[in-house]
Amino acid sequence: MAEATMRHYAVWPREVPHDLDLPQTSVWYNLEVSATRYAGKDAFICYDNAMTYATLRSEAEAVAGFLQKRCGVAKGDRVLLFMQNSLQFVIAYYAILRADAVVVPLNPMNLTDELRHYVKDCGAKVALVAQELWPQAAPLAADGTLAHSIVAAYADYLPKPTDLKVPDAFKLPRQPIAGPNITLWSDAVGQRLAPGPHTVGPDDLAVMPYTSGTTGQPKGCMHTHRTVMSTAVFSSEWFKISHEVKYLGVLPYFHVTGMQNSMNTPIFNGGTVILLPRWDREVAGPLIARYGVQAWTLIPTMVVDLLASPNAASWDLSSLQRMSGGGAAMPEAIATKLKELCGISFVEGYGLTETMAPSHVNPPDRPKKQCLGIPFIGTDSRVVDPGTLEELPVGEVGEIVSAGPQIFLGYWGKPEATAEAFFERDGKRFFRTGDLGRVDEEGYFFLVDRLKRMINAHGLKVWPAEVESLLYGHPDVQEACVIAAKDATRGETVKAVVVLKPASKGKVDGEAITAWAREKMAAYKVPRVVEFVDALPRSATGKILWRALQERENAK
Known part of the structure; x- marks a missing residue:
């Protein structure tokens, strides 16, 4: 590894190895081991109903x-x-x-x-x-x-009754x-x-979660037992997790962050997960005290919501020893309040579906606020010029690229998209994240912008081209361009800039477009804001200039 890419070793957590031998077994075997070691122990508890x-x-x-x-x-x-x-x-x-x-x-x-x-x-x-x-x-x-x-x-x-809201x-x-x-x-x-x-074995396919690209069509990310095993094992080492840890599992399991941090890692360790199907602060707060929850992986909006509850002061959160997550930067005021209430610092991390959760995590004893962290165990991350792919010096903004054992094999059935996502350097296969960032003199990475076109609505990824494709099915829509609009609650929300067909102008309002969209797509993808225009900006070749519309929106 080049000297420049090892600068973060100066802040590396004590007793955590730079590289780690992974088990040469399947992910299933993790359950077999824990079920043999801790047969009668509660693995998951859902609304006070336990499963050993x-x-x-x-x-x-x-x-x-x-x-x-x-x-x-x-x-x-x-x-x-x-x-x-x-x-x-x-x-x-x-x-x-x-x-x-x-x-x-x-x-x-x-x-x-x-x-x-x-x-x-x-x-x-x-x-x-x-x-x-x-x-x-x-x-x-x-x-x-x-x-x-x-x-x-x-x-x-x-079967067991509970006093919790189900x-x-x-x-x-x-x-x-x-x-x-x-x-x-x-x-x-x-x-x-x-x-x-x-x-x-470790190199057979295990999980194929879906993500998307600028084409708007979701793509299956091919993950092997080895890539899934890597972040499950690495998290255990990074945070020095014992088999006695109790987790709050509330991030969705279909998504790699919840899947790894609140399901696969606890099973690998033999821990206990207090499971919630969806976020509800009035259930989460009491559960932390009831079961003595120690670890909680979350998105920052959950903390914001939890602390905003009128009942927050009455909840005993003293058992919490670690709160970590990503999806958006933790607001500094909330991080400060969390520190006062629980005495712990929020540990931010960064990863993608393609990296099976974290490629970067903050050192638990030296986290920086609103920071992605440092490259994870066995991971080589760099900031490169998106055009030339040459590595950039400290402080300069470029594309974040990563090579490591958690990186997926490629996109299912899409060899061209796979080829575009990778490049070779120093004998390693680097994945192009499509995210723009910079690295500081200590090796911490910071997110600046997205090279790829994507909307992050409450931690859920919305791909504009996919929403546009569905909007074009509306009988009154002639053209549509989907961009991100700022939202106080969701961080970002979906906005559609629409050109109506001539016969429909003045007869269709934004609410009608939104109502139609609710019947055609998942709720988080539905445009919350609709703006009607006479024409969309275009390039000389006729392509819609979505970036121009996005910049105009950002300037508001």
Whole structure:
């Protein structure tokens, strides 16, 4: 590693190695080890209902056996996982791995047309779906796009009453959903079919979460058992996590940050996760005290919301020892208030779907505010000129690029996009993040802007071209350009600059566009702001100048 890229070693956490030998095993094996070591220990607790490590392994093996012997799932097959954070999500995730298959976790906010794209793109024939999401998936089962579906009722695993506020979907009793090649989760598990031998190794595909690029079409990120293992193991070393740690798991598991920090890392360590399907400060606050939560990975808006609660002063948060996360910079005033309340510093990190969560993390004992941190264990990160790819000196803004064991293999079925995302340097394969940043004299990285076109709405990524593509289906829309608008709550929100068809001008308002969009796309993608214009700015070649519109919006 070049001297310039080792400058951060001066602030490296004590007792943390610069590089680390990873286990030469599958991610499933982590559960097998913890279930053997800590069989009767609570692995996950959801609304006061606990599931031990032994039960988690047993249920996952039963689902894996059904996938193999009744659904025909074979090694390397992609299997959809379409659920909210739940005990079944964890079971399903590990069942798919145990079946030697590849987990394709999807955002539960996706609608039918979006699901269809993912199924078609990855070639999945089998899906594990929560019953409240079944209406979105049912058309794909009806037309044969999905060959087999397993439908789960969260309430099956929540028999014990609780004084906590439980979402309706988690109180809903098991529904009699039936049809050709549709099996209720309870029936699939009840058959107790034993899976065949577990044959995958570290370089086989394990998980394929979806991200997008400037083309607007979501792309599957190919992650192996090794890339998933890397950030799970590295986080354990970085924060010196013991098997006694209790986590609050509230970030979505379909996304790599929640998946790694609040599911795979705790299972690797044998810890206990207090699981929430969605953010609710009036539930999270009491849970921290009830279970003595010590570690919590989050997005900054959760802290802002938690501290804004009128009940915040009454919650005992003294058990918290570590709060970390990313997705947006932590406001300095909130970080200060957090320090006063809990006596801990928020540790920011940075990563992408392509890097299986963190490529950069702040040293726990020397964090900098509103900073991405330093390159993670075994990671070589640099700031380069986006045009020449030459490394830039300290303080200059360029594209952040990274090489390391957590970097994905490439985009599923998209060799050209994969080739554009990587370049070779010093015998390493560097991933181009598309994010613009700078590095300081101590080796800390700071985010400046995005080279790629993307909107970060409350930590969820919105790709403008994808939203535009759907808006063009509106009968009154002639042209649309989607940009980011500032939002006090979400950080950024989606704004559509629209040119109406001549016959529709004066007859359609922004609310009508928004209402239509709610029927066509996930809620977080829906334009919250609609501006009508007579024409969109164009380049000499006729391309819409989205950047000009974005700069105009930023200047407001």
